[in-house]
Amino acid sequence: MSRDRAVSDVLGFVIVFSLVAATVGIVSVSGIGILQDARNAEQLNNAERAFDVLADNMADIHQEGAPSRSTEIKLDNARLEVRDPIEINVTGVNPTGTNPSVSYSSTPIMYEGRSDTAIVYEGGAVFRDAPQGGVVSEQPPFRFSDGEVIIPIIQTQQMGNTTSISGGTVRVRAERAVREPLPEFVQREADYDALIVNITSPRYRLWRRYLEDDADATCKITRPETVQCRIDDPKRLAVTRTLINFEFET
Incomplete structure (x- = not known):
């Protein structure tokens, strides 16, 4: 009788120990994944805040006339990259048939971490860009109000040879x-x-959403990665260009 009880105690201990070990293993694996996801999300949020500061510093240059500004961005396991230039074109629709047009390129700055979401500064705006969609985190410095159309074209251009950098603070x-x-x-x-605004960018859908919502523009896709938006009957108009050179420093 005592032998049977001893065997039962051993079996009970083995079963309980196995359950505890399995539970600890499951919690450890899933818990590490959750912690990593939380860390990646926080790093991305920090990067977005840093890019908002970058946009504000760029605004000091193109709006306030500051000669220069520097912005620090902490990368950790992420990287900062120079991407292919986007194109911004503005054309006036004149009743006489003469339609003046200007075009400028602008080099985006992109933050990429462990997730598939990137933070991008381009044309004065900050985008939180992801394969499943994105949002305009910081609107471009355009203004549309009571027939007034103000479009500052922010033409960023890289100087120096460093096009990609990772780790540390940049x-x-x-x-x-x-x-x-x-x-x-x-x-x-x-x-x-009318004023026709054409923007060629991988984030053309986000540009379209912004211009349709903020400028009440009529937009369409005219070719791959190009959105064309028409702003009818502008009363007052100001289109400017600011060329800003930038570089990465460690």
């Missing part, structure tokens, strides 16, 4: 090269029937 140093109004698009009483 400083993005930016300095103003050119700041000028575009005479054909600076009018107190606009004589254009």
Whole structure:
């Protein structure tokens, strides 16, 4: 009788120990995954806040006339990259048939971490970009109000040879090269029937969403990664260009 009880105690201990070990293993594996996801999400949020500061510093240059600004971005296991330039084109639709047009390229700055979501600064805006969609984290410095159309074209351009950098803390140093109004698009009483804005960018869908919502523009996709938006009957108009050179410093 006592032998049977001893065997039962041993079996009970083995079963309980196995359950505890299995539970600890499952919790450890899933818990590490949850912690990693939380860490990645926090790093991405921190990067987004740093890019908001970057956008503010760039605004000091193209809006306030500051000669230069520097922004520190902590990378840890992420990297900062220079991406292929986007294209911004503005065309005036004139009743006389002469339609002046200007085009400028702008080099995006992208943060990429462990997740499939990236933070991108381009054309004065900050985007949180992901394969399943994205959001405009910081709107471009355009203004549309009561018939007034103000479009500052922010033309960022890389100087130096470093196009990708990872780990540690990186400083993005930016300095103003050119700041000028575009005479054909600076009018107190606009004589254009409409303004056509074409943006070629991998984030064209986010540009489209912004322009449709903020400018009440009529937009369509004209070719791969290009959105064309028409802003009808502008009353007052100001389109400017600011060329900002930037580089990565460690």
